[in-house]
Amino acid sequence: MSLLEKISDQATTLTPSERRLVENVIDSPTTAALGTAGELAKAAGVHEATASRLAKKLGFESYAAFRDALRDEFIATRETATRFEKTIAESTSGTILGELAREETQALGRIEEFITPEQIAEAAQILMRAQRIFVYGYGNAEVLALMMVKRFRRFGKDTHQLDTDPRGLAEQMLGLGSDDAVLSFAFRRPPRGYAALMETAKEVGAKTVMISGKSGALLTPRPDRLLAAPRSGDQDAFQTLTVPMTICNAIVIAAGLTAKEESLKKLDRLGQLIERFE
Amino acid sequence: MSLLEKISDQATTLTPSERRLVENVIDSPTTAALGTAGELAKAAGVHEATASRLAKKLGFESYAAFRDALRDEFIATRETATRFEKTIAESTSGTILGELAREETQALGRIEEFITPEQIAEAAQILMRAQRIFVYGYGNAEVLALMMVKRFRRFGKDTHQLDTDPRGLAEQMLGLGSDDAVLSFAFRRPPRGYAALMETAKEVGAKTVMISGKSGALLTPRPDRLLAAPRSGDQDAFQTLTVPMTICNAIVIAAGLTAKEESLKKLDRLGQLIERFE
DNA sequence: ACAAATTTGCAAGAAATATTGCAAACTCAA
DNA sequence: TTGAGTTTGCAATATTTCTTGCAAATTTGT
Structure with a gap:
């Protein structure tokens, strides 16, 4: 009862x-x-x-x-990994897709409680001012890393995806300079090699931007800019990339605007061209 | 703060x-x-x-x-839940991030008009029953392709990302069999090599699933299953991957559920392990 | 290896929160 | 209107939860 x-x-x-x-x-x-x-x-x-x-x-x-x-x-307190299943079964119009969309909506609605416009603008500025951009993400985060590499290459930025393998990573970091920027992602656990990457960046004076879920708050050494917002989905099981992806998209748009001349339209025309000939 | x-x-x-x-x-x-x-x-x-x-x-x-x-x-109380709905639905917050979140929310809200639960279930079933899964996506779609490869590998499926380069693609398709499935993505334009891929799949009897934006309806040859829903964002400018990514997530969850027993629990435990040792 | 500094647990007691005996206020019936 | 029964607030007490001085344990620097 x-x-x-x-x-x-x-x-x-x-x-x-x-x-x-x-x-x-x-x-x-x-x-x-x-x-x-x-x-x-x-x-x-x-x-x-x-x-x-x-x-x-x-x-x-x-x-x-x-x-x-x-x-x-x-109060929705995730008890087990089967919470989603339960939710689906209980809700009257329970479809997976609908429930998922609802959860994403809710998470997106709260995004501005965690990320300020200034953070977006600063992140965009750091990336656009950098001579080269190095993007680091592994596990699921590699998906977002790949996306950002593609987006910033379209801006004409010299953008590289860092190796997830520690050796390759070390090698790539040798060339890191003070005009470069490192954009990294971390969810759940700080990736292996993260500390080394950050320390190296700090030493040479490269700027660091990190996009993460809640766990980013614990990361040491600290990045120059941290954009942390909780992801949607079950705590223990299936967390989606919608929230961090939206943060990324905001940065991309802000970057497009800071590039003064280049408005979104130009971004698009260029984008279409590239896609057409890619 | x-x-x-x-x-x-x-x-x-x-x-x-x-x-x-x-x-x-x-x-x-x-x-x-x-x-x-x-x-x-x-x-x-x-x-x-x-x-x-x-x-x-x-x-x-x-x-x-x-x-x-x-x-x-x-903790999502009803006040916070209704707060975002209002903020998101009505007011333009004037920030890039807020505006973006609002657009995503609108697009997500309409997603069920385009995709039925059956489509999700069928797509999941096809993929989980396949002996091997080949994932194809290029340009921005490569991001989602990568994500799905990662997700299905966690389920223990033999999953491969198809080459975007026509030659490599042709080579990989040689081994395609009737028990395999091809999952492909296309936005804006059908990717180069798409027609060849689909024809080969049809010939050997491999099932094909396509996730796309609006343009998917025009694709020929037609895939066995087409999941098409309009993306958010300006038609001609910056379109995000949130909507197709949510469709992907729904398929992954459905796949986890059809895999009955272990489903998300296994996904989670294995996933954590993988992430920890990756 | 030693001393200084820091961290941690213990335990007393402070503060917040919940319970309950009691009496005042209220309701209802005659 | 009166009186029995019920409900409510007050205030004292009980219980739970939090805080803090102190000393033991641990870490750090030399």
């Missing part, structure tokens, strides 16, 4: 104050699920003691147990 | 115990956001006092303030 059913079963025996509390819970369940008894009581305009009593009346051991039930029900 | 920035700021000065705490937070932010300092500490195997101190070190007034920040950023 779901929590809300449990509550509505009691609906006839609820006192006025209790009813106000329940209405409040139904109205904003997540807020109630996160707050304290006192907060809920205040929102409903009743005394906290009443909230405490309500929890017991509804059959819970304590207010804490009631709140836990609320959290279970209303 | 966002939580991730605060963490990043302190990343170099974190003590071992503090780092373990932060890793724990990053790995399962929602759990941390809901729990107490003691619970987080226990999960990280350190003393709760350390958790309390970490909160202060990151610049928060108290552990409670730290947890509030976690909730803000990582």
Whole structure:
């Protein structure tokens, strides 16, 4: 029996104050699920003691147990790798594609909470001012690395994808200079060779830009510019590249704008030409 | 300043115990956001006092303030959910990133008008039943091709990325058999060599799946399965890969589900291993 | 290898949160 | 209107959670 059913079963025996509390819970369940008894009581305009009593009346051991039930029900906390499957099964119009699109939408909607326009502009500026750009990404991140290499080559930038193999990487880094920029990606774990890459870049004075998920916040040594935003999808299982890819696209567009003359149109014409003859 | 920035700021000065705490937070932010300092500490195997101190070190007034920040950023309450919908749908935020996110959202919202659940399921089935998978994409599409190669290799499928160079392509196609599947991508123009690839596949009886933008409808010869949905972005300017990438992700998830037993769990464990040792 | 500095856990106690006895306020029936 | 029954808030108490001084353990520099 779901929590809300449990509550509505009691609906006839609820006192006025209790009813106000329940209405409040139904109205904003997540807020109630996160707050304290006192907060809920205040929102409903009743005394906290009443909230405490309500929890017991509804059959819970304590207010804490009631709140836990609320959290279970209303807060999406990924429990297992099968969460997505579960979501699909439960949702009425459950299609994989639809659910996926919904999650991406939600993640995209929050993107600006993590990345400021300045960060985009600065990243674009660093890359466009660089004499050469070295792009580093491995595992899934290699996909984005490849994309950025392609995009910046279209701008006419001297762009290279760094080897994922430590030896090749070391060799490529020998030529790194102070006018160069390193763009790197990391999700989940910092890639092998990351530290060496960053240290070398710092030594020679090359600028470093990093695009990452949450885990980027822990990276040491720190890049000059860090653009970190959580990805969408299941924590433990399948995380998509939509959010970081959108950040990349924003940088590409900003880069196109900072290149003054070259507007998007020119980018496109060039792009079409290249695609046609590629 | 966002939580991730605060963490990043302190990343170099974190003590071992503090780092373990932060890793724990990053790995399962929602759990941390809901729990107490003691619970987080226990999960990280350190003393709760350390958790309390970490909160202060990151610049928060108290552990409670730290947890509030976690909730803000990582728990999708209804307020945050509706907030983005409004922001995204209506207002033009005036930033590149915001505008981009808005466009992607719109395109994603329409994706189910073009792709049915059956198409996703069939594509997944074809790929998972194939003995070998050959993936073909060039220009920007190469990015998605690479992604799919990585994803299906994780499923343990014998997956190969086809050469974009006509000669190499011809050579690789020699071994194509009736149990194989070809997954190809095309945007704007059909790639060079596309016709030859499709004809060869038809001759030997290999199944073909194509993911494309609007232009896919015009392709000849026709693939066995065509998944075409318009991309986001200006028609003539900068079109992103978000929509086709989401279709790809849906196929990967569907493939994982049809692989019944192990599905995402296996994908995850194997994936983590691969990433760690890659 | 030693001393200084840092980190960590322990445990006391501070603060926040929840519970409950009690009395005032309220409701309803006669 | 009165009185029995119910509901509610108050305030004291209990419980949970957080903070901090201190000392042990660990690390760092010489």
